[in-house]
Amino acid sequence: MSTTVNALxxxxxxxxxxxxxxxxxxxxxLAPDGEIRRFAFVVAEKHMNGSxxxxxxxxxxxxxxxxxxxxxxxxxxxxxNTVSLNCDFIGPGRLGDVVEARVRVTRQTRTMIFLSAxxxxxxxxxxxxxxxxxxx
Amino acid sequence: xTPVPPPGFTSTHLIDPFELHVGPIFEQGVKGARRFxxxxxxxxxxxxxxxxxxxxxxxxxxxxxxxxxxxxxxxxCVTLTMQSQFIAPAKVGDLVExxxxxxRRTRSLMFLxxxxxxxxxxxxxxSSVWKLLGLD
Numbered sequence: 480m481s482t483t484v485n486a487l488x489x490x491x492x493x494x495x496x497x498x499x500x501x502x503x504x505x506x507x508x509l510a511p512d513g514e515i516r517r518f519a520f521v522v523a524e525k526h527m528n529g530s531x532x533x534x535x536x537x538x539x540x541x542x543x544x545x546x547x548x549x550x551x552x553x554x555x556x557x558x559x560n561t562v563s564l565n566c567d568f569i570g571p572g573r574l575g576d577v578v579e580a581r582v583r584v585t586r587q588t589r590t591m592i593f594l595s596a597x598x599x600x601x602x603x604x605x606x607x608x609x610x611x612x613x614x615x
Numbered sequence: 616x617t618p619v620p621p622p623g624f625t626s627t628h629l630i631d632p633f634e635l636h637v638g639p640i641f642e643q644g645v646k647g648a649r650r651f652x653x654x655x656x657x658x659x660x661x662x663x664x665x666x667x668x669x670x671x672x673x674x675x676x677x678x679x680x681x682x683x684x685x686x687x688x689x690x691x692c693v694t695l696t697m698q699s700q701f702i703a704p705a706k707v708g709d710l711v712e713x714x715x716x717x718x719r720r721t722r723s724l725m726f727l728x729x730x731x732x733x734x735x736x737x738x739x740x741x742s743s744v745w746k747l748l749g750l751d
Contacts, residue, residue: 499667502658503637525636534633535694538674543668561668565698 481597489521489571494518494548503537506544509579516552518580520546522572533572533605535569542608544581550612553584553592557614562591564610574601579591592615618654620748621710627651634677636657637670644714647685651678652712655705666705671731674711675699675741679727682715684743686725691748701718711738721745 481517489506495504509517509606522542543561550559572578584595591613598606620626623695624641634640635700641652651674659670676694681690705711718726724746732741 494664498661499659499670500661503633503669503673523686525632527632528634529630530691534631534670534673535676535697536637537633539672539676539699540669543672557647558663561701563698563700564668564672565696566672567696568694591718604710 481522487521488563488578491519491589495572497579498592500540500544503540504544505540506546509576510556512581514583516545516549516582520549520578521556522576522578526576529572533576533578535566538572539564539566539608540604541578541580541597542606542610546596546610547597547612549582549584549594550592553587554614559612560612561591562611562613566606566608568606569604571608572600572605578605581600586607618656621652621654624652627677629677630680631677637673638677640674642678642681647682647717648714649681649685650712650714651681652710654712655707655709657707660707664706666707666709666711668699668701671701671705671711671739672697672699672741674715675729675731675739675743679715679729679741680741680745682727683718683725686717686720686727687747692725693743693748695742695744695746697743700740701738702740703736705733705738709733718742 491507498607525539582596627640713729728742
């Protein structure tokens with residue numbers, strides 16, 4: 480059983496204002512779901528691999544963008560750097576999918592922030608990412 | 616705009632649309648012992664002017680994927696998991712290089728890692744597991 484969502488919600492705001500996240504995106508911020516920060520993008524032709532699935536590099540880039548945005552938001556917009564990012568590839572993404580990142584702050588210290596994210600399309604899980612960010 | 620391969624390198628034949636989008640990628644050496652590289656350009660940087668982690672993870676997936684492909688004689692394989700550590704920044708014009716290492720191959724899995732450098736200095740390191748499709 481798969482669920483496909485075909486459109487971004489109308490209140491989606493872009494986070495791809497320039498640089499690689501615009502070139503590889505665009506990526507969008509959605510309304511949060513309680514403590515969970517939500518982001519999304521729509522899988523386009525440029526995001527695919529040769530097998531007709533979403534390229535792993537896009538999934539990791541999207542995870543990095545969503546988790547970095549969350550890390551910044553949790554720290555009053557102070558810049559922060561990705562120190563580590565681990566990503567498990569659980570299921571394929573398809574052309575036209577609206578892929579959503581659901582990001583949680585696991586722990587925050589004075590200089591570090593631990594995050595995890597589920598990368599989903601409706602009920603389908605594409606990936607799970609965890610990572611560590613350092614405040615600049 | 617197609618960057619010229621650095622001395623001693625040729626362009627890697629890419630198939631995946633997302634790799635063609637962010638590439639070119641360059642290589643030197645023979646099958647099973649290839650070294651890969653790309654030149655950081657304006658498409659690859661973040662709003663602070665440094666190489667975006669998403670581009671590094673995409674390059675890692677591409678380069679280690681090429682090495683995995685060498686190791687399994689071009690059988691179909693997919694990334695199962697990738698662990699990334701971001702050690703130092705890179706900037707426009709830098710040549711990022713990696714010589715992927717096949718740590719172990721089993722019947723259905725391949726373990727690959729890579730240390731990524733700019734002018735010999737480590738900037739990024741990755742370990743990953745790949746699955747050969749159709750084998751349990």
